[in-house]
Amino acid sequence: MNTDITASEKPQYPVIDRNPPFTAVVGNFNTLDYLRFSSITGVSVVVGYLSGIKPGLKGPSMVTGGLIGLMGGFMYAYQNSAGRLMGFFPNEGEVARYQKRGFSS
């Protein structure tokens, strides 16, 4: 089984890490990623609450919506963060941080 991470589309931006580990990707979450995560979670919680009013299930429905939003929001933020590290999305911040780290070491 070939577990090489190579993509069939070439990265358009500088590659910081071709195959970043999970902790590096999560550690690379920026403000926008956290905003995406929290927005999707928040919207899902609200949808869960509103849809739970009619059957009288506000709390549990809010929790279910929150779980779905938490999972979706995390995956969306992870996707963006990993994409920036792998060079598929614009990553000026990551490049500057990498250069700064490289210069200081």
Added chain:
Amino acid sequence: MFNLFLAVFPEIFIINATFILLIHGVVFSTSKKYDYPPLVSNVGWLGLLSVLITLLLLAAGAPLLTIAHLFWNTLFTRDNFTYFCQILLLLSTAGTISMCFDSFEQERFDAFESIVLIPLPTRSMLFMISAHDSIAMYLAIEPQSLCFYVIAASKRKSEFSTEAGSKYLILGAFPSGILLFGCSMIYGSTGATHFDQLAKILTGYEGARSSGIFMGILSIAVGSLFKITAVPFHMWAPDIYEGSPTPVTAFLSIAPKISISANISRVFIYGSYGATLQQIFFFCSIASMILGALAAMAQTKVKRLLAHSSIGHVGYIRTGFSCGTIEGIQSLLIGIFIYALMTIDAFAIVLALRQTRVKYIADLGALAKTNPISAITFSITMFSYAGIPPLAGFCSKFYLFFAALGCGAYFLAPVGVVTSVIGRFYYIRLAKRMFFDTPRTWILYEPMDRNKSLLLAMTSSFITSFFLYPSPLFSVTHQMALSSYL
């Protein structure tokens, strides 16, 4: 290792969200503490949310979906063609779910499982669209089909629905077996299951030298044509579409057509293109167009008429596929896109009308007096189905027949035009009933719910205004068609 799964994030999300919804539904629908609440609209909204988040993951993460293509390339491929079809599938699924809420409550149909059984086959269809291997194709078709059998029988108190589910199970298992038989024949003859390898072996193959390969290709074609309700494998469709709950019928009319059309485009145009197979598909297109036009004329029930109309439209869409050219694939994509929107529009109106007990075509009498906006919208949808300019249906058929003429199918295009003209009889008959006939029974005016109104507004606007600016869809589908060839 975790990054390998970035390529399938949308599928992972939707299946996990579906399981969360299923657990939520099971726990709380049987909860004495909450007085056994009906959960259809609750699960429906959360299901709609899940589908929209999946769409976001797919659309926003497009470059990442090609990661580890060597790991996944033995099974799946991701290109622009895949993205377009997957996005269209998810939009159709979202539209179908949004139709369900009020109609299920009106009919006192309290089965949240029907909602859960919509995103579940959607995950399989996402895999099917991107499948690049016979084994992956079959592994994606089977869960999709199984969910369809169950969802067709979801209205447990209705003998029609139970009959529809039983029929679908028995009649659907048979072509699945034939399709698998075809895959095994091809593997036995060539040793290959991957479409890239099959393309090298089978493209241009005329089929006479190895009966195993010919039987294999034919069996896969038969299995796929059955699933897509193409003539002569269409007989199950009207009964099952009529017996199933109406939102389920809408889902069955739209979603499998998108996924299976995309899949067989890969199998037969990329994997095994040849003149023999092209003739088989031409025959099925012509037969579907003729039968769809003629059989629908005798129908008295609205859903059965739409089922036969769907068979006819499959014939038109097969025209683009049968050409085997880039213009053909482009016209197939345009045809499927416009067909999906028209069908969502038509079934949303049928659902709204069923709340006023409209089941037969005769019940549509004087709808224009009681509910003029619905009547006008339904008429526009029917005229678009009929291919009357300047509606979107005309543009779709025009491009399909244009592609057919471009590839030299000089018989197919005139047949398509003639069957379109014949088909106008029953579409315009509906408009005549609504505007000029007296009602057969008492009619209650009930305002349409907000979800269906919004859905109808969006789809009707597209149908009426597409001709003003069709170039975005044309350029996008052209890119998608090119990517399927590269």
